[in-house]
Amino acid sequence: xSIHPVLLQPRLLTIKNRWVRRGSRxxxxxxxxxxxxxxxxxxxxxxxxxxxxAKRLLxxxxxxxxxxxxxxxxxxxxxxxLSAAVAAIGSLxxxxxxxxxxxxxxxxxxxxxxxxxxxxxxxxxMICVFGLPGLLAFGAFYDAGLLxxxxxxxxxxxxxxxxxxxxxxxxxxxxxxIPSERGQPxxxxxxxxxxxxFLAFMTGGAWPNSLPTENPIHSITHLTxxxxxxWLPTSHCAHAITALMKGELVVPCLAALESIGALxxxxxxxxxxxxxxxxxxxxxxHQTRRFFKIHSRTAHKLSRLLLPFSSASTRAIMxxxxxxxxxxxxxxxxxxxxxxxxxxxxxxxxxxRGPANVSEDVLAIWQIFLLLSNIALGSLVVTxxxxxxxxxxxxxxxQSFWLLQAAPLSTHDILRAKRKSWSIPVSCIGGVIFxxxxxxxxxxxxxxxxSCAAGIIICQGLVGLSIGLxxxxxQFEWEHSTQISTSFGSFIFMITSMIVLSLTxxxxxxxxxxxxxxxxxxxxxxxxxxxxxxxxxxxxVVNKAVSWWALSTGAKALQPK
Amino acid sequence: xxxxxxxxxxxxxxxxxxxxSLEVPTGGIFAFxxxxxxxxxxxxxxxxxxxxxxxxxxxxxxxxxxxxxxQAKAITGYIPDRPNxxxxxxxxxxxxxxxxxYRVSPKHxxxxxxQVLEEYSLTQWQDELIESYSHGMKQRLATCAALVHDPRxxxxxxxxxxxxxxxARNLKEAFKRYARSGVTIFLxxxxxxxxxxxxxxxxxxxxxxxxxxxxxxDIRALTGKHDEGLEHMFLELTSPAVGH
Numbered sequence: 050x051s052i053h054p055v056l057l058q059p060r061l062l063t064i065k066n067r068w069v070r071r072g073s074r075x076x077x078x079x080x081x082x083x084x085x086x087x088x089x090x091x092x093x094x095x096x097x098x099x100x101x102x103a104k105r106l107l108x109x110x111x112x113x114x115x116x117x118x119x120x121x122x123x124x125x126x127x128x129x130x131l132s133a134a135v136a137a138i139g140s141l142x143x144x145x146x147x148x149x150x151x152x153x154x155x156x157x158x159x160x161x162x163x164x165x166x167x168x169x170x171x172x173x174x175m176i177c178v179f180g181l182p183g184l185l186a187f188g189a190f191y192d193a194g195l196l197x198x199x200x201x202x203x204x205x206x207x208x209x210x211x212x213x214x215x216x217x218x219x220x221x222x223x224x225x226x227i228p229s230e231r232g233q234p235x236x237x238x239x240x241x242x243x244x245x246x247f248l249a250f251m252t253g254g255a256w257p258n259s260l261p262t263e264n265p266i267h268s269i270t271h272l273t274x275x276x277x278x279x280w281l282p283t284s285h286c287a288h289a290i291t292a293l294m295k296g297e298l299v300v301p302c303l304a305a306l307e308s309i310g311a312l313x314x315x316x317x318x319x320x321x322x323x324x325x326x327x328x329x330x331x332x333x334x335h336q337t338r339r340f341f342k343i344h345s346r347t348a349h350k351l352s353r354l355l356l357p358f359s360s361a362s363t364r365a366i367m368x369x370x371x372x373x374x375x376x377x378x379x380x381x382x383x384x385x386x387x388x389x390x391x392x393x394x395x396x397x398x399x400x401x402r403g404p405a406n407v408s409e410d411v412l413a414i415w416q417i418f419l420l421l422s423n424i425a426l427g428s429l430v431v432t433x434x435x436x437x438x439x440x441x442x443x444x445x446x447x448q449s450f451w452l453l454q455a456a457p458l459s460t461h462d463i464l465r466a467k468r469k470s471w472s473i474p475v476s477c478i479g480g481v482i483f484x485x486x487x488x489x490x491x492x493x494x495x496x497x498x499x500s501c502a503a504g505i506i507i508c509q510g511l512v513g514l515s516i517g518l519x520x521x522x523x524q525f526e527w528e529h530s531t532q533i534s535t536s537f538g539s540f541i542f543m544i545t546s547m548i549v550l551s552l553t554x555x556x557x558x559x560x561x562x563x564x565x566x567x568x569x570x571x572x573x574x575x576x577x578x579x580x581x582x583x584x585x586x587x588x589x590v591v592n593k594a595v596s597w598w599a600l601s602t603g604a605k606a607l608q609p610k
Numbered sequence: 611x612x613x614x615x616x617x618x619x620x621x622x623x624x625x626x627x628x629x630x631s632l633e634v635p636t637g638g639i640f641a642f643x644x645x646x647x648x649x650x651x652x653x654x655x656x657x658x659x660x661x662x663x664x665x666x667x668x669x670x671x672x673x674x675x676x677x678x679x680x681q682a683k684a685i686t687g688y689i690p691d692r693p694n695x696x697x698x699x700x701x702x703x704x705x706x707x708x709x710x711x712y713r714v715s716p717k718h719x720x721x722x723x724x725q726v727l728e729e730y731s732l733t734q735w736q737d738e739l740i741e742s743y744s745h746g747m748k749q750r751l752a753t754c755a756a757l758v759h760d761p762r763x764x765x766x767x768x769x770x771x772x773x774x775x776x777x778a779r780n781l782k783e784a785f786k787r788y789a790r791s792g793v794t795i796f797l798x799x800x801x802x803x804x805x806x807x808x809x810x811x812x813x814x815x816x817x818x819x820x821x822x823x824x825x826x827x828d829i830r831a832l833t834g835k836h837d838e839g840l841e842h843m844f845l846e847l848t849s850p851a852v853g854h
Contacts, residue, residue, distance in 0.1 A: 452708070455686070457681070
């Protein structure tokens, strides 16, 4: 099967033109490339250093790379699946080139193959940036030869193609089942499920605690061992890479055959799904009939009641953001998948609560680690939410951006209104994640509250950062809206947010450390407030500064040129 | 009402607009004519504050657009050539959004929205999403949005694109009515019959520079074609020989 050049050519030429005819955006691509090269090196160096440290600490234990490789591949394939599903909805059903392509003499098979390649290309940077350096670090640690360097990435490529195919199939099924006008009811249902799950989580009724908690190492091993389940392709791929490191060829060849076999079966399923579901999905996606009738006057009055303290223009932008968000099917899909991931995270997190039969000091250090990792992991979930919904919000103005440019509003006002729009929902989601995580760990009430406050402050910082960088990397001429969240700018946002989170962990680490290791510091309510207050204040300063910098940079980039 | 002084816009070494100076009097319709790529849309995008001039200045109702953009934009309405609106809002929600952006009082906004929707035959579509509108309906809604806050200056770029004959006729009548009520209309078009029918004054831009400006009679006197229509004079002025 050949890739139809007409379908992929525009994408490839766009990438080429971005480099050849950079114009006013001349520095963005090189800066992005340098940052990603830096991140790749950091992942490579830190993985290698961790492996060397582990060997130094446990000199007589042979470290089996299968488990860490399985976990790495599982996490990466989950990310790729999620991104591919969302990108596929955009590419197959919402892309602006559909009229041109579907009216051209191109066979369905060529169309599907080209769209699959397009989706694969759009998520390929994740594999390159996050997967490749980790893999090479393992190769370097185990002194694997040139054969490993050449064949391991190829093996992974066929493995990740499985995630892309699954994403395509999910998109085809989803679009044919849920028409676009049902986006709002689905969103409401998702919200109700989220509230019910949260209530169940808080009361503890629906969350059995059958997993081992005596030993934290056992808990972590138990938690991560899912990736080594034999039925998962992750496990096969990890075993094959491990075998490649040892210079064996039989296991990798078998794994490659398995991957190709699985890929062929998935390709067949995708073809069948495309043949039977695509037309139905396409017509449902473009259906404009509403499930609920919209009462514009009532909605406007309601927005004035619900957002009473904002200026008219800020309120207008906020109300517009919420309406557009709730009526966009692609947002509903992404939100559903992200909520699922969040609850999976919260469910699993409670197995790490304090181990029994250990000294007070060890318990305190373990709690500091858990509280910090709760905030760090929760922040990563918030970062994912921001990169999916908040970062694209400026670019999503698309060709309607002239309305805001011609209105009597400064670019600062526009960005501030957007930040305000997203601060409220993201802080609510973040607050729930942080407070649930801290409660699952059985932390003291002041620490639960401090975790929640820190989480909300971090959410504010991340929202400011994503709006600012979203404006800086804004692209108003997109083919379909889901392109923005998988764009290079979104990737830069993720890297920057990691750096900001690392900075934020310093004052929070000091705060939790002082509180838990030195009980005398919170002997009285005054000192308790002082310790927690100073920590939170420093966190606030870091996040406020980041948000201010990002919004200023973004506003500058959006000014008329 | 609209003053452009030595307005220029360059993209690298390419000059899209070169030293354009214009004076548009209050009230009336000013037609801005030119062939494709002459610099009409670039000039209009500078007047609306979407593009920043490389040099020169723009005054709208006495406000310097570069020094005091918010005041200048507040008295301006803009109808673009392509009605790119928010597809996921209803027509009425969109107009409410515009009223809030331009700080129209809620009571006046409701009344005014009803008026413009009625005037442009969109009342029965007000609660439908814009994505379900036809091109002509979108164009009419964009016109409603430009007028809903009662602007003193109306900037219009190719207004007849996508309108059916009834819509085009209604819009032309509406422009005449607004001009009589004191609104200054800056109309960019390459439909010469529209310009001839509506314009009190006009300017012709070619390759980024103003070739001529004045009333139709002024241009007739300039070209020495006293009995010719605008089309003939326009073609003569913008012919390749003149351009070179």
